Amino acid sequence: MGVLTRNIDLFVHHFANTLKLFAVSGIASLLLGIFLAMLRVSPVPVFRGAGTLYVTVVRNTPLTLVFVFFVFAYPYLEIIKFEFFTAAVVALSLYTSAFVCEVVRSGINTVPVGQAEASRALGLTFTQMLGSIVLPQALRSVVPPMVSTFIALLKNTTVAAGFSVREAGAIRDALSELGEDTLTGMLWVAAIFVLLVMPLTYLQRVLEKRWSVAR
Amino acid sequence: MTAASTPPMIRMAGVDKFFGPLHVLRNVQLEVPKGQVVVVLGPSGSGKSTLCRTINRLEPIDSGVIEVDGQPLPAEGKELARLRADVGMVFQSFNLFAHKTIIENVMLAPVKVRKTPASEARKTAMELLERVGIANQAEKFPAQLSGGQQQRAAIARALAMKPKVMLFDEPTSALDPEMVQEVLDVMTGLAKDGMTMLVVTHEMGFARKAADRVIFMSDGEVVEDSTPEEFFSAPKSNRAKDFLGKILTH
Numbered sequence: 438m439g440v441l442t443r444n445i446d447l448f449v450h451h452f453a454n455t456l457k458l459f460a461v462s463g464i465a466s467l468l469l470g471i472f473l474a475m476l477r478v479s480p481v482p483v484f485r486g487a488g489t490l491y492v493t494v495v496r497n498t499p500l501t502l503v504f505v506f507f508v509f510a511y512p513y514l515e516i517i518k519f520e521f522f523t524a525a526v527v528a529l530s531l532y533t534s535a536f537v538c539e540v541v542r543s544g545i546n547t548v549p550v551g552q553a554e555a556s557r558a559l560g561l562t563f564t565q566m567l568g569s570i571v572l573p574q575a576l577r578s579v580v581p582p583m584v585s586t587f588i589a590l591l592k593n594t595t596v597a598a599g600f601s602v603r604e605a606g607a608i609r610d611a612l613s614e615l616g617e618d619t620l621t622g623m624l625w626v627a628a629i630f631v632l633l634v635m636p637l638t639y640l641q642r643v644l645e646k647r648w649s650v651a652r
Numbered sequence: 653m654t655a656a657s658t659p660p661m662i663r664m665a666g667v668d669k670f671f672g673p674l675h676v677l678r679n680v681q682l683e684v685p686k687g688q689v690v691v692v693l694g695p696s697g698s699g700k701s702t703l704c705r706t707i708n709r710l711e712p713i714d715s716g717v718i719e720v721d722g723q724p725l726p727a728e729g730k731e732l733a734r735l736r737a738d739v740g741m742v743f744q745s746f747n748l749f750a751h752k753t754i755i756e757n758v759m760l761a762p763v764k765v766r767k768t769p770a771s772e773a774r775k776t777a778m779e780l781l782e783r784v785g786i787a788n789q790a791e792k793f794p795a796q797l798s799g800g801q802q803q804r805a806a807i808a809r810a811l812a813m814k815p816k817v818m819l820f821d822e823p824t825s826a827l828d829p830e831m832v833q834e835v836l837d838v839m840t841g842l843a844k845d846g847m848t849m850l851v852v853t854h855e856m857g858f859a860r861k862a863a864d865r866v867i868f869m870s871d872g873e874v875v876e877d878s879t880p881e882e883f884f885s886a887p888k889s890n891r892a893k894d895f896l897g898k899i900l901t902h
């Protein structure tokens with residue numbers, strides 16, 4: 438307990454950054470992932486190809502390499518200058534969106550083709566059909582894998598520690614500089630992660646229950 | 653187009669359609685004037701569904717012309733969506749939107765496609781549900797309704813767009829026998845009100861009672877095109893005689 442109480446400010450500060458990384462990357466990956474899934478089911482072959490290429494490349498690249506690119510290599514291109522934090526958000530979002538895309542796409546595949554045909558027959562455009570009919574049903578059917586993807590994102594934020602972002606993964610080094618017991622510190626970090634995942638698990642249960650009625 | 657002659661509601665001329673090597677529509681010629689009720693008969697695999705689905709371009713055709721109310725079918729895109737909004741379609745498997753209530757199903761397209769204000773769309777939707785006899789089911793989800801009720805909801809959903817013409821592809825084939833009549837009654841009512849209809853069905857009672865015209869298809873061809881009386885009492889082709897022999901053995 439001592440390690441935690443003595444360094445409570447440090448823990449709060451680092452975990453606040455973890456949550457910030459998670460929230461911003463989470464929203465960005467969800468939006469980008471859904472957009473990628475739309476590309477992958479588009480009737481336009483070029484869009485489908487672009488979506489597939491993105492997912493194949495990004496999903497098969499280790500997260501650390503995605504970070505390396507955005508934190509070290511990308512600045513040499515001198516397009517836009519990133520803060521470390523921003524670079525971490527970009528890396529996490531680009532990486533996670535590929536997984537979100539595949540989850541959404543598997544959801545789209547569970548929606549019976551008749552739903553899309555009925556939409557088209559009523560005069561809905563492709564985007565209206567996806568937005569109002571297909572995606573809402575697809576997302577309802579993929580709550581558990583989607584939540585797993587976000588739990589993975591939450592834990593993946595710790596990779597940012599290696600790239601100068603002071604989040605939960607950097608607590609160990611910070612404690613060791615202060616001459617604290619890092620092993621106990623790490624156990625606390627693990628415990629707090631368990632606590633943070635709980636609301637996600639709860640959300641999953643609520644959504645599954647709510648949406649099972651509507652189908 | 654002169655002022656005197658209004659275009660037919662549906663016009664198909666020289667329509668051919670292939671699925672790979674399979675020739676499913678062969679040089680189809682068909683004109684359906686406004687207000688006519690056409691029943692399409694034919695053995696399984698003769699191309700009835702395909703014919704129905706080409707009219708709102710759910711299936712594109714390989715050659716020929718299809719016009720709805722004098723307008724040739726545009727290519728996929730906004731303009732085709734606009735045309736589809738005017739062509740109601742009822743499917744064998746209902747295809748109600750599973751995540752929306754019955755009333756939301758009926759309101760959705762008027763609000764999204766026609767940009768009707770929600771309050772007005774809701775009022776019209778309730779009237780339509782009243783008309784098909786399921787107003788008391790408005791707030792339920794499709795899965796909570798019987799097949800007959802779902803199909804009546806699907807008809808109300810199509811009618812909500814105030815279509816110029818309605819296409820039905822075996823609307824009662826997926827129903828338990830005791831629910832067939834309630835759906836046919838709604839369709840008969842529509843026919844009486846002057847709706848232009850193209851109905852693929854095996855319900856001979858409906859064909860005799862409500863149809864102005866019967867089309868018999870076989871192997872992708874329109875083999876007979878006559879009034880119900882003519883078709884049922886004196887079919888010309890052997891294929892039609894064969895078909896009727898199999899179907900009318902009571």
Ligand SMILES: Nc1ncnc2c1ncn2[C@@H]1O[C@H](COP(=O)(O)OP(=O)(O)OP(=O)(O)O)[C@@H](O)[C@H]1O
Nearest residue numbers: 671672674676694695696697698699700701702703
């Ligand atoms: N999407 C498709 N791809 C390939 N072949 C198809 C497809 N849809 C239909 N067919 C074939 O085209 C032919 C005509 O089919 P269609 O569904 O129009 O017949 P139908 O007269 O409606 O038959 P049924 O009474 O069984 O509904 C059949 O041989 C069918 O197997």
Ligand SMILES: [Mg+2]
Nearest residue numbers: 700701702822
């Ligand atoms: Mg059919």
